[in-house]
Amino acid sequence: MGSWSAENATKAYLKTLKMGHKANEPDEVEFISALAAGNNAQLMVVACAGAADATALALVAAAHQTGGRVVCILQGNGGLMQSEELILGLDHACHVEFVIGDAQHLLLTHYRDADFVLIDCNLETVEMAALVDANKERRNGVVFVGYNAFRKGSSSQSNSLVGCRTQLLPIGEGLLVTRINGSDQANRKIIRANSTNNNNNNNNVNNGKKTHKRSHSWVVKVDKCTGEEHVFRVKSFPNHGRQIEA
Template identity: 55%
Template sequence: MVCWSAENATKAYLQTMKMGKRAKEPDVAEFLSALAAGNSAQLMVEACTSTAGATTLALVAAAHQTGGRVVCILPGLEELHSSEEALGPDADCVEFVIGDARILLLNDYRGADFVLIDCNLEDHEGVLRAVQAGAKNSGAVVVGYNAFCKASWGMSGSKTQLLPIGEGLLVTRVPATTKRSRWVIRVDKCTGEEHVFRIKSSPRKNIEA
């Protein structure tokens, strides 16, 4: 589990405040940058419905503190060009990708540890499920913005908080799948020596009859 870094969070927050001079929702951006940086996020992915903006800049500010990558998934070329124009020089810090967020998060960006999802996406809950599947080993923090526009997503085995920031933020932590371990002792019949092995196994699921 990654320990919270107050120093990273504070620096990212302050940097985002400076960027917020051209951002429409500085409060949202500042919160997101502090959250991503505080969790020492290394692979930050945002799934947008339109032009990248304040939320993307928040991830850029966090990446400056953690040394991580920022990926922005867009629906088409028009959104790509408008995003590059909107972000200006900061666009060079973002890897823009065009495609289906669900497929990309299950394949190319499987294991992303911080994901932003625009709840205006047609299948934003499907994108969330893709993140859940891809983050089983390492875990992830997932944030949905524009949450007041859609019903709150549900997720078994996780806690979701709806925060009244901007147009609403849904914050979910996808837990890493922990593996149990057990010790096995084997005795060599010829020498009488004992050999101890540690075997890791996934948690068993309860099966109801």
């Protein structure tokens, strides 16, 4: 999963709108599509309680934007034909493959490298908390999204996940969004911070003489809903105050 791309998010959002397949709450599928594309997801997996629906189409739009692929996990053959009719007629169907089996097992084994996972909270065989816990130490980041979080039977999923790393969003039938930053991403942040400190130290020393060069510091703000990082550089100028750059 790469860094946040506002351009990908916007294009995937608009592409989902143009598909013309609307859920009861249109903003739900567009949000999912923008979130997946904005994070530059390459392997997106959706676990459906029944046949694939508009939420799966959201990932198809995102995959077309990022060049990734979508795996749709179905619980049985019953919803396969309906799912194929919904998706395979699209121009971007080449990005999708259907798999039948136990979603929990497949996500922990065959698709453990997925960087965007979409799960129907009505699936009784999937424990999102266990999936999140199993991905804590992975090198690359991952985003888990549970949809239908407000519906009957999914309250246990919501209660087990809501916490400092998970947001329950009142979008559509409820979305549980959990973002895990991989160890590689954490290491890059540390390196960037150390590099900034070293540059500041070098600017303050010039052959033992005082310098009047401008100094700067970095401020990082994280959007709690999308996981997007906003980085600002605060410059200090002697006798001229501060200037903030994005």
